[in-house]
Amino acid sequence: RMLKRQMACRGDIHRLNAPLLAIYESLIPPEEERTKQKQLLALLEKLVCKEWPKAQLFLYGSCANSFGVSKSDIDVCLAFNEDINDKSEILLKLADILQSDNLQNVQALTHARVPIVKLMDPATGISCDICINNVLAVVNTKLLRDYAKIDVRLRQLAFIVKHWAKSRGVNETYRGTLSSYAYVLMCIHFLQQRRPAILPCLQGMEKTYNVMVDNIECAYFDKVEQLSNFGSPNKETVAQLVWGFFNYWAYGHDYANSVISVRTGSIISKQEKDWTRRVGNDRHLICIEDPFEISHDLGRVVDKFSIRVLREEFERAADVIQAYYPQNPLEKKKPKA
Ligand code: ATP
Ligand code: MG
Incomplete structure (x- = not known):
């Protein structure tokens, strides 16, 4: 316990930057x-x-x-x-x-x-x-690639989150945990929500790319080379973002009422989507709206057992990183004295 306390005191989130970036670099395909x-x-x-x-x-x-x-x-x-x-x-x-x-x-x-x-x-x-x-998948692939061009921190964060998910066994849809696609959407949404924002909401901007696929209009601003400075007012490092990401999914997200939506760049309510009841296999225990197929909840694979596994894993990751933080920054709710 002593050691843990000492670590927390001496801890410095920035010490995590170099090792996290090293993981990212080692995962980039040659x-x-x-x-x-x-x-x-x-x-x-x-x-x-x-x-x-x-x-x-x-x-x-x-x-x-x-x-x-x-x-x-x-x-x-x-x-x-x-x-x-x-x-x-x-x-x-x-x-x-x-x-x-x-x-x-x-x-x-x-x-x-x-x-x-x-x-x-x-x-x-x-x-x-x-x-x-499967043309929708081709189009959502382009959307993800375009988001990645705006700020390198998306790719860094997502590589680390995917690496974590694979190592912890929570990237297995057939066992009730989330797809890589879902994790990347969670990262994009998280960076849209930072203040100042690190990513814009491309589907909320002028539509420079527009295709109809399976009767769904897929349209967004894709001239992303014009947005290469978008995230620069925000100076957060990858270590701070990884910490913030896990802290959000461990302690910040309102699982009972919220849906994360890259399409709108914000949180929307389960009520609004009518995702409050269990319908067939859709339990809506963690809600991630597909950006184009908006009736599709990428959290649909999660059941009442795997949601516990998933949330415990988010908490574990958040707590591991917390040890590197000198004080609790604003986001972690302080227990009442
Ligand atoms: P990995 O590195 O784990 O292979 P991946 O990005 O290839 O990651 P997959 O889960 O294999 O992820 O999905 C491949 C692609 O299929 C995604 O990029 C996405 O375009 C599409 N896709 C996957 N799952 C869904 C889904 N539930 N709904 C819509 N499209 C999906
Ligand atoms: Mg794949």
Whole structure:
């Protein structure tokens, strides 16, 4: 106890900056990985084009949203200009084509929630999932990438949060914890909420990018190179932000009433979204609004058991970092004397 108290007294949050930045640096994929990804994409394009000349391939997910760490698998979307009723047929055909070109471990998962073909490319060693017509994912990938261009602290914070989530086993949607996509949205929202703000709300600005996908209008300000000084009035360091992030999710967030919304750049109420009742599998125990598919709660995977795991993990992380803080800054509620 003594030691812990001494640490808290002598603690200095800035001591955490260098080690946190070192983690971030160590996770950034080297340029040669990007080259290999492009090489594989070019091969896939060549193969797909022979069978479906009008189809297009897009990278999405962490290999394209700039939140991918070294050695990640890549996610590819095969987009047709029309609706596809029977994706199984196409996936099986695609698997055939890939197999005859010596790609390895080719597998069509036609009954998965998102049906895909999996494969491994022996030339580059990269594994890849290909889905069909998941254009919303391609668009939300662009949104995340655009946010990352505005202030480097988003990428730093998100790499550290993703690294923490993977190490602590809370990045497993099939076990009731959150997706990487959800964690990145939590980071964006958190930086939109800092004062001064570190990130703007791109969907609340002039719409320079506008596409209709599955009857959803996806529109926002994407000339982000004009916003490269946006966050500079805020001088917080990555250590302060990591501390603030965990403190918010441990002690600051109102789980009973609040929904975090990157779309509006603010908190909205569960009442307003009618996310107060359990409907089917949606329990709304932690609410993260998808920026485009706004009826979609990315916290839907969280159940009454995993919410406890998740909140205990947020508290543990907050308390570990707290030991480095000299005094309690404003955000942590002081117990009444
Ligand atoms: P990782 O490094 O863990 O692979 P990732 O960014 O690729 O991270 P995934 O969870 O594999 O994250 O998701 C891939 C992409 O699919 C996301 O970037 C997002 O575009 C889309 N996506 C994932 N989950 C959802 C969801 N629940 N709703 C909408 N889109 C989603
Ligand atoms: Mg992925």
